[in-house]
Amino acid sequence: MKTAGVDVGAKFAKVVILKDGQVIARAKMLVGFDVLKSASEVFETALKDAGLSRNDIQRVVATGMGRNTVLQKPPINADEAVSEVVADAAGAYQVVPTVKTVIDVGAEEGRGIKVEGGKVKDFVINERCAAGAGTFVEAMARALEVKVEDMGPLSIKSANTIPMNAQCCVFAESEVVSLIHSKISKEDIAKAIHDAIAGRISSMVLRVGVEKDVVLIGGCALNPGFRPPLEKELHTSIIVPDFPEYVSALGAAVIAANPMR
C-alpha cells in the first residue's frame, strides 16, 4: 500500500511517501503566499522522486496549520486532515517506538505531547508568542547579523550563561541589542538565546510531564544548539531522529495507511 503525508507548516511544506510502511520519498519547500501552490509543488516533487503519480497513492492525509488548504483539493486531494498533535504522535512512534514524550518545535509553534503506544495522552501548545519557536531564532539571527543556520554552531562554542528574558520575541530583540552594545560575544549571545528558548519550551512541556523516551522533532530539532540546553532544563536525554522535520508528515502518512485506527 502506498500512502502520503503532507505537512503544510507555517514555513515549510513537507511530504513523505510510504510504501508498505517504508519511506520511499521525502520532499520539502518553503510555503509561499499561495499555500496550495507550494504544497502541490512539493507533493509533485515527492511523487516524481518516488516515480509515482497521484493515482498510485491510495490515501493522502494532510496535517499542519495549512492542512485544510489541501483537503480534497486537486492536485493533492488529501482524503483526510488531522491535527499536528495526532500526526506528531504517530510519526514519533514510528521512528522511536519507545517514545513517551514528543517535543515538536516548528517555525511558529511549540508542542509538548505525552504519548502512549503512538496515541496522544495529553498535550500542550505554546500560546500566542513566538519566543518558544523557530521564528525567534530567525529574528535573533537578524539582530546578531549572522545566518540562521550558524546560530546553533555558534551557541555550542560558548560555555557561559547569560540570562535572557525572552518572554517576548520583540523585547528579547532589544535585549540582544543591549548585549551587543555591552560587548558580549556573539557565541555567548547565541547560547543565551538558545537557553531562553529551551527554558520556555521546557516550562511548557513540564505542564504535561516528561517521561522517557523523549523525542525532539520539527525544524528546530535540526539546530545543534537547541538540544543541549533543553536536555539540561528537562534533566533528561533527548533523542533527535533522522529527518526530524519530516516526522509530522511521516505520522500523517502512517495514519493514511491505517484509516480504521
Place this chain on the structure above:
Amino acid sequence: MTTIAEVKEYPTEPLKCWEQAKNLRKNYYEDYLNAHEKGGLRWAGGAWTFSAIPAGLGEDVYCITGEPYGATVAFFKDFASKCHDATEAAGFPRTLCAYMRNYWGSILLDKYILTDGTVVEGYPPPDFIWQDHICCSHGKWYQLVKWLEKKRGKEVPMYCVDVSVGYPSEFSPEEEYKVNYIVEQLHDGIEWLEKATGRKYNDALLCDAVWNEMKSTSLWAEICALNQAIPAPLDEKTMYSLYVMGTLMKHRPECVAFYETLRDEVKERVKRGIAAVSTERFRVITDTQPPWGFLKIFREMEKYGAVSVGSLYTFGLIGMWQYQPDGTWTPKLLPPKKPQTRDEALQAIVRWTMHKPEWAHFYEPELKTKMMQSIVKQWKVNAVLLHYNRGCEGLSLHIAENRHGLIQAGVQVFPFEGNMGDERDFDLAGTMARLTAFFESMGLKKLKE
C-alpha cells in the same frame, strides 16, 4: 471522515419554554430601566449578593446584577469594545475583572444595553447599592460605581456584606460564629435599607423572597441533575440562557415558576429520550464562565458529537446541592418549614447560601477538584474543558491546580485560555485548532462541517 449515518442519532427538539426564558430576561432589564416610571426603586449589586433582603422594601424594587449585565455587554462585541475603550481611557487596566470593566464602561459611556442589543441612551443609576464581598473584584466594583455616579451628580448609598467565612467542608466546618457574623451584618443592613430609602421594611416579603430563593436554587439543581441522562436533555450553551434567571432574580416568584416549568419539561425530555445534541457520543463539562462572545465553540464541539452537559459553574453558581456519603450530589432539600420571622429568614438564607458550591472556588482548590471529579463520575463525563479565564481572577483561582488534580485522577483535561468578557484575550482560531487536536486525540472525527 466518519459519516453521520454511522453515528447513532437521538431525536431532538427545541425547548418549549425558550420564549418564556427570553421574555423573562428581557423584562428584567426593562423593569430596572423603567422602575422610576412605575414609582419603584432601582438597586445594583452582584449576582452573589443576598438579593432576597432588599425584596422586603416592596414589590416595586428592581435590581440589576452586575455580572450578568457584564456578560450581556460581552455578548455584543461592538458595544463591549466601546466599553473597554471607555474604561481604559479612564485609566483602568485591562487586567481587571472583565465584567466589572464592561459595567463601568457602560456607565462611562452613559449607555445601557438591552438583551436584544438595543442600546438605550442614558445609563440608569441605581438608588442604592447592595453588595457582598465574595472576591476582591466584587469588593471594589461598587465602590467605583458609587464614585462614577457621584461624578455624574448622583450620590448612591452603598452597603456591603463581608462573607469571608470559608466554605463549610472537611477543611472548614460550619460554625455558629461564622453564620452569626453574616446574619448580624444582614440585620444591620435592613436598618440601613430603611434609612437609605425612607421605606418601611416588610418582614413578610422578606420571608417570601427567602423561601423563593431556596426553591429556585433547589429547582435548578434538580434540572441539572436530570442532565445525567444519556442523551443529555440540555446542552450547556442552552443552560447558560436558563441558569441566568437564578443570577438575576433567584428570590422572585417568576423565577420559581419558570424553573418549575423547565424542570417538568426537562423531565419529559428525559422520559422520551430527547437529546440536546442528536449525535451525542462524547460528554464534557467546562469550568468557569465561557468566553461569552464566542459561544460558537459549543456548536463546533457538536460537529464532533461532543456535548457539554454542564459544569461546576452552571450547576453550582445557582444550584444548591447535598453531598451524599458516597460522594454523589442530589438537589438540596428545603428546610421543613418556611421562615416566619426576620431572624429566621436571615438565619435560613445564610446557612443555605454558605453551601453554594461555587463558594469553594475561593477557599480550597482540593475541594473544587473533588467536586469536579464527582460531577465527572456522576454525569458520565469523558473530558473536562478548563477555561483559564483571564477575565475572572476569582473563579480562575487555583485552576491550574484543578487541572493537575483531575489529570492525577485519570480525567482527560483540555485547558484553553480566554476571557469571559474581553474578546481581545480570546484566540478563536487557535482555540479551535487545539480543540480539534484534543478531540482527535480522543479518537473523535468530525461528523459534519
